[in-house]
Amino acid sequence: MKxxxxxxxxxxxATPFTLLSASPAGExxxxxxxxxxxxxxxxxxxxxxxxxxxxxxATLVSVRVPDRKGVLADVTHGFDSAAGYLSDENxxxxxxxxxxxxxxxxxxxxxxxxxYRLAKNxxxxxxxxxxxxxxxxxxxxxxKVAANDTPRSITFEYTSPDGEEGYPGRLTARVTYALNDKxxxxxxATATTDKPTIVNIVHHPYWNLTGDPSRSxxxxxxxxxxSRYLPTDAxxxxxxxxxxxxxxxxxxxKAHRIGDRVGESFxxxxxxxxxxxxxxxxxxxxxxxxxxxxxxxxxxxxxxxVRSNQPAIQFYGGNFLDGTVKGKNGTAYQHRTALxxxxxxxxxxxxxxxxxxxxxxxxETYRHEMLYQFGVK
Ligand code: GLA
Numbered sequence: 001m002k003x004x005x006x007x008x009x010x011x012x013x014a015t016p017f018t019l020l021s022a023s024p025a026g027e028x029x030x031x032x033x034x035x036x037x038x039x040x041x042x043x044x045x046x047x048x049x050x051x052x053x054x055x056x057x058a059t060l061v062s063v064r065v066p067d068r069k070g071v072l073a074d075v076t077h078g079f080d081s082a083a084g085y086l087s088d089e090n091x092x093x094x095x096x097x098x099x100x101x102x103x104x105x106x107x108x109x110x111x112x113x114x115x116y117r118l119a120k121n122x123x124x125x126x127x128x129x130x131x132x133x134x135x136x137x138x139x140x141x142x143x144k145v146a147a148n149d150t151p152r153s154i155t156f157e158y159t160s161p162d163g164e165e166g167y168p169g170r171l172t173a174r175v176t177y178a179l180n181d182k183x184x185x186x187x188x189a190t191a192t193t194d195k196p197t198i199v200n201i202v203h204h205p206y207w208n209l210t211g212d213p214s215r216s217x218x219x220x221x222x223x224x225x226x227s228r229y230l231p232t233d234a235x236x237x238x239x240x241x242x243x244x245x246x247x248x249x250x251x252x253x254k255a256h257r258i259g260d261r262v263g264e265s266f267x268x269x270x271x272x273x274x275x276x277x278x279x280x281x282x283x284x285x286x287x288x289x290x291x292x293x294x295x296x297x298x299x300x301x302x303x304x305x306v307r308s309n310q311p312a313i314q315f316y317g318g319n320f321l322d323g324t325v326k327g328k329n330g331t332a333y334q335h336r337t338a339l340x341x342x343x344x345x346x347x348x349x350x351x352x353x354x355x356x357x358x359x360x361x362x363x364e365t366y367r368h369e370m371l372y373q374f375g376v377k
Pocket of ligand 1: 091213320
């Protein structure tokens with residue numbers, strides 16, 4: 001047989017396989033402001049766990065996991081379609097936050113002697129700052145599907161042009177979601193740049209392990225293996241000190257019911273309107289995955305262990321939720337009905353020389369990996 005005939009035969013045979021392995025299309029999830037379609041993709045495993053993610057913002061849309069009786073329920077806040085995620089009222093539900101998660105004082109930083117101005121899109125305590133990547137952060141961008149192995153994993157990619165939202169360098173970010181049969185969900189963010197820049201890509205799911213989004217998270221029990229946290233000013237910008245948690249309501253080294261001490265009169269809790277702080281992990285593993293938090297809901301037995309390669313974790317107790325945001329199935333999300341466990345570099349790191357560097361140089365690859373391990377007690 002001539003080579004070209006062989007090739008032709010192979011091509012014919014290969015076609016259906018190529019088609020099969022090429023991107024199983026997601027389901028429609030709405031439209032971008034410019035009309036481009038937004039999709040939602042489903043990951044699933046042999047235990048019936050189901051995770052939905054969207055190419056809008058590389059967002060985690062829902063996570064259905066079993067309780068101690070095997071009953072599956074969605075344990076995350078979010079919206080039914082793209083419109084909710086694109087709205088101004090979206091408090092970063094399930095978001096992949098970028099380029100820089102958490103706050104940058106005054107919306108400014110300098111790098112190699114040049115100063116950069118970012119949007120001041122947040123102002124706790126009437127002190128304007130930059131929050132979560134700016135006016136149109138990564139969470140409001142349409143990412144492209146770079147690899148699709150649903151229902152096991154999917155990778156999204158977004159290239160942010162040089163200067164976007166005021167940040168230097170053309171930054172190419174990738175986010176992979178992968179689910180395995182041990183009920184573990186992995187979130188991996190990587191980024192490369194063509195100019196020195198700063199980066200802190202942060203995953204921002206809102207958890208309520210009861211599976212009932214109307215219930216308070218105050219009964220959840222939380223452990224954070226951190227003997228120090230970053231006290232802030234009234235604008236929630238770290239002062240630069242690392243304070244001991246010992247003897248304070250910030251001590252979660254042993255499991256505590258979240259609601260037990262949240263009402264205590266303690267400066268940090270006053271500024272945060274509750275828990276909204278960054279804890280410094282005692283035993284970070286930059287090249288591995290250290291436990292960053294353990295969360296448990298005694299009523300359903302659901303448990304979540306968060307592991308990460310990052311040095312710190314922001315525990316935000318849903319203090320800004322006040323019933324105005326209407327999410328999935330029209331639920332008005334009330335005060336403290338979900339909490340966030342965001343592993344990260346320290347907030348305001350670009351302005352604080354003593355904090356771990358947030359700098360990324362050309363030729364280097366930023367990598368932030370998280371592992372969410374779901375279980376029951
Ligand atoms: C983070 C911050 C909070 C708040 C939420 C979004 O977790 O720490 O102060 O801005 O995001 O609402």
